[in-house]
Amino acid sequence: MSCCTTGVGDLAAEAASRGAAAAGDVAPPVELGPYVREDEEGACRLSLMVEGIHCGGCIKTIESALNAMPGVREARVNMTTRRLQLAWVGAAERAGDFVRRLDELGYRAVPYDPERLAGDDGRQETELLRAMAVAGFAAANVMLLSVSVWAGHAQGMETATRDLLHWFSALVALPAIAYAGRPFFRSAIQALAAKRMNMDVPISLAVVLAGGMSLFETVTSGQHAYFDSAVTLLFFLLVGRYLDRRARGKARSAAERLLALRSGAVTVLDEDGGRRVVPGDQLRPGMRVLAAAGERIAADGRVVEGRSDLDTSLLTGETVPRAAEPGARVFSGTMNLSAPLTLEVTAVGEDTLLAEIVRLMEAAEQRRARYVALADRVARLYAPVVHILALAAFVGWLLLGGLAWQPALLIAIAVLIVTCPCALGLAVPAVQVIASGRLLNRGILLKSGTTLERLAEVDTVVFDKTGTLTEGRPALRANDVETADLRDAAWLAGASSHPLARALCRAARDVPVAGGVREEAGCGLSLATPEGEVRLGKRGWCGVEDTSAADGPELWLSRPGRAPVRFVFDDPPRADAGDVVQALKDQGMEVILLSGDRPETVAKVAGELGLSDWQAECTPAQKVARLEALGAAGRKVLMVGDGLNDAPALAAATVSLSPASAADISQTAADAVFQGERLQPVLEVLSVARRSGRLVKQNFALAFGYNAVAVPLAMAGLVTPLIAAVAMSGSSLAVTGNALRLGLDRR
16 A cells, blocks of 8 residues: 655645634644555545544435535445545545535545544533533423413413513523524535525524514414524424434443554564653554554564563454464554564554544445434434425415414424424333333343344344353363363473463362473473473463364473373353254254364354354454345344444444453444353344334324324314414323333343
């Protein structure tokens, strides 16, 4: 890979500055040249962070506009990270054209920087949280004043008293609308200025019209003001926007944590023998670096000098460390366990295996982001219909009914209130809250708003092996090892942190640690005794000439005058793994095992659990490819995994589940996390999801049934705004009550 370093900052600076000014934050000119790369096919590639993305419509607008430009091979936006991946044929200077095109659409673009992204998201979350607090305070207080007005209508409240309460409501609501509505108003203004629409335009229009009409009614001593509706609507919209931002932030942190595995400072060995410490992003192919014991490897490379053991479990899922010797390939993010290594860097930055895993995750997340929640799909049709009905009521009564514009507008408002999608909006969240609480009590944490919907569709379950179907740590296999041999082996093993040595110590229990033990990297442990040298480690190093393939991880103990003793280790399945796999099969599901471990180890576990469909030595890309093939065949896949090598697959599956013992990256990429040593939560979450799906459909039936009765009455002028508000609240209560049935079900 080579970099196209031709300057394009002058072309991009003006657009970036205009975008920053539109957002109220003047940014310095950005030189894009160093960020443009050339791939193997000769195409230029660039990653940009795009600000102002709020929904799937924004992504479609950006991708459509950029893909339509000449020479563009690919323009792909990830909503979670707001990262735009561009590939085009032509000069690197064209990067400025893309930035200007984004500016024309109303979006600001800068070079992708995860730290900047985290800072921007933090500021936006804080703004949304403050706006939500203001809207919530105003909604609660205005609602109390509105209740007084509603109660007064039935008792003949005097006009002066009603006007006073309306004015108090206005004093509370209007400043709150002005402050809390800023995130929507700002986005809507930017969209309109760019001559496009986004979801914040109708939201802003609805809130402003509701507040404006209510103020007009107050000034003219009208009977009806709807400040409560305006601020309450704004409050719930802000709650949804804030939760969405938080969810996207958690999903984005998966990629950030992956990138954080790169070492921050690296020791570089110069040709003259000198050493210097440089940041990891300054490494270049061909450099020689020193990886100390206990340090993460900063870049992909090959071993030049030294022997050691590498913990590659995050990449391969295999718990047993792998030996590293001169000529062996090593990868960024793996841990050097035993001894220093001198490495020659072969790939850095975006060319490393770790960066490839990040790209796999982002691509998988983007595919999953196209999944639209059921409530959103219904709302796309529901909202336009409601607005058309309200407009038809207003025009009909104004032109055909002979009413003045004020009474006609009140009828239209009654239609809007009676069709307020509160029941529709609660149909899914009410069930989700009850289901999430039930699952949380059973040690299962849901992390995505659409997790339950996707779980209800699952017909295929894909398991990782290590740490998922198995306990994730080696244990001494039950065999005919003598107790005295085990104690001698544990006597040496206590001096090492190697996973197999620790397993020996757990099996022997309370064995003192020998003094003077030496650890030879990649070989084992040795101790000089009066009788001769005692060794614990690899078969060849311990003098064992048998070259047959081992059926599992092993250690050999050699002592002077005695035959070598073999200790074999297994990663045993979880206690209920076999029962859970059989239960899934009984439900008609296809169960598959994909592992990065060795074939003989995977075959053994698959045989014990009755799994006929399994694959060993899977790379992250191979796991993703298998899941994509299943998806293309129409399968709805639940992926259960725990390692870094599972993170892209967790993101690529229809829905994903991770144990609490998993790597932080996998937990972040998963849709749900379960506690404990058992796999029973897999069955529990699938059962709750199916019942939740049935309740959601029932709630939609209740919401639409209510509207089928109430809307015609409202359009006929037979429903006052007060009655409409009561009816709307009643439908919301009915939906909530139906959702509570899930909590009462003890199955």
